[in-house]
Amino acid sequence: MSYEARRNQLYQLMVEERIRLVMFEHTEGRQDSAIRWMTGHPGDGLLFLGFDRQGKGYSLLVPWDINIALIHAEVDSLISYTEFERQPLKAIQGAAAYFSIPFGSKVEIPPVTPYPLFLHYVEALTDFEVLCRDGGLHREVEFFRAVKDPAEIAIYQTLSAITNDLMDVLEQRIRSGELNTEEAVALFIEAECRKRGCEGTGFETLAAGPQRSFGIHPFPAYTSGDFATAGLSILDFGLKYAGYTSDVTLTFVRPPLSRAQEKMLTLTERAYRLALAMIGEGVATKTIAAAVGAFFNNAKKSMPHALGHGIGLEAHESPALSNRTDNSWVLKPGMIFTLEPGLYDPTHGGCRLENDILLTPKGFEVLTNARIIRL
């Protein structure tokens, strides 16, 4: 789907809701890759969607770096952020003037706008009705983005193949002892993913040897310490290709293991299979997450994080797969998300198994081939 087609979905909703101007913001404090999704622009900036004099949808990008935008952005118009002194309030006032929106029009700003800043927007836009809503147009974009279109699914097929290939190479090199520290593994991924055509990694690689694998997210992310020595080692990484991120976790297991460690591994693998068996169109993700939670609790364990999450231009996107009471996501064909059950123990270390799943009209496809690897 073209960037323009994506924006057209929004214009339609804007007409229905009589919203004349909507702003998206991707800046240091509030990053929203919806701008990249709707324009291709990968950098900081503000995106305004409105209508031209003929009532046709029209897009105005206000990038921080105009030179990057000139190369990457597919939009109707570009104005450098410096024209507005790099101030969002001046930019939105400028956009309202640019689009000549009438007195009393509805203008929607991002729902992540801080409360004190929201008050400044209201003040700066006294002629208009300022909307800042959880369930507004930005949420609709989140819904659109959660269901990947054919172009995005094609990217994920390529990306998954690269990720799988790299996991095979990692297994070989770790088995051979060539990669034997957290740092060696992480830097190998950085170098190899680029050789295979990726933009880079999708997030900071987490590599934790047996002494540190008890952390959900080890700190620091990787060190010069041993990896894949006796016990449980976790490797959680993602590759970024054409903007999109994969996200997988391997656990490397080297004997001797304690009974507690064996039990953690067995439970994690069973939880993963349980989750996989429940996946299907129309299933509430909360139901799956709750089932996995109950399964662990039944074994007197608990999982201290969500079961999974959507992936896309961000490493964490919708849908959430958590048993939080406020999670109302339901699986739909086209969604791509992780399943990542794990258990963590200060004494025995941790294990996690994470793969990327594509829901299809007929069922699902496990895109990646992460596994628990016994050395």
Added chain:
Amino acid sequence: MSYEARRNQLYQLMVEERIRLVMFEHTEGRQDSAIRWMTGHPGDGLLFLGFDRQGKGYSLLVPWDINIALIHAEVDSLISYTEFERQPLKAIQGAAAYFSIPFGSKVEIPPVTPYPLFLHYVEALTDFEVLCRDGGLHREVEFFRAVKDPAEIAIYQTLSAITNDLMDVLEQRIRSGELNTEEAVALFIEAECRKRGCEGTGFETLAAGPQRSFGIHPFPAYTSGDFATAGLSILDFGLKYAGYTSDVTLTFVRPPLSRAQEKMLTLTERAYRLALAMIGEGVATKTIAAAVGAFFNNAKKSMPHALGHGIGLEAHESPALSNRTDNSWVLKPGMIFTLEPGLYDPTHGGCRLENDILLTPKGFEVLTNARIIRL
């Protein structure tokens, strides 16, 4: 200064303002390293500051990963975020109960709280007065953090020495031709900084050869393309040591150069010296930034970004050094900040020179030794 001493500064302000409970949040969407600054905890979580029954300041950390917190956090009390279903509203209700704060008390939440979420806080805390302010306690923490204490300055002395040493090695290896792609340079930094005792890099290294140096932040951050070939190449990186980040930019210059490129280099170096000459206690950073802006404008150029920024636990902290009208920062001894004038041109490429400066009671110290390197 100890973590407790840092919190004590806050308790004192809380007493003065009659605030009974204040919340800090470091989560995926809203990251605030104030929690690390006040407790040492480097991971996600919520921090609540209140008072015990004797009226003594008391800290409660609600970490996402309890195992990481048990190792790193120095606080009075810890409750796992899972106890509150990983929901901030439940956590703050729990904290209000934990501290037994009386009906009608003032409770302050982070000023970055989104407007729709702010409404939920107000609803969840009907018995209390919810504050969400630009100029509140969180801003006071920002002021405190902008002035580094002796322990932090000592960290920066070590970190700057490591950064300077690595820059010298980089210059050698780039001169010798051993490092000749963006990726080789970036991955060399990743590996070498860890050998020298750093946690890692402070942000994604930006390495842009002559074809891409026109971008303030090149996209992607680094590629397999050539680095330091004829023209202007920019290398912007930071190292992270004991939580703190350095931030330097080198420009590598290889002839032949166009006159336009020579002019950009000369102007950038002169802008840097101009800025340095203006630094001093009590000087408004806006004044310095405006002078540099005027200097460039006088030469019919413009700088599309701020002149500099504070550094610390984050790569970008206060004080801002920008000529935005809303910038009211004034330099004080103990502040550590960057100066980073630069010029960018789609045809000729870009150049930037960035060093880290410590303001001292007697003047200032240029901590780092970044430079324009002519090959």
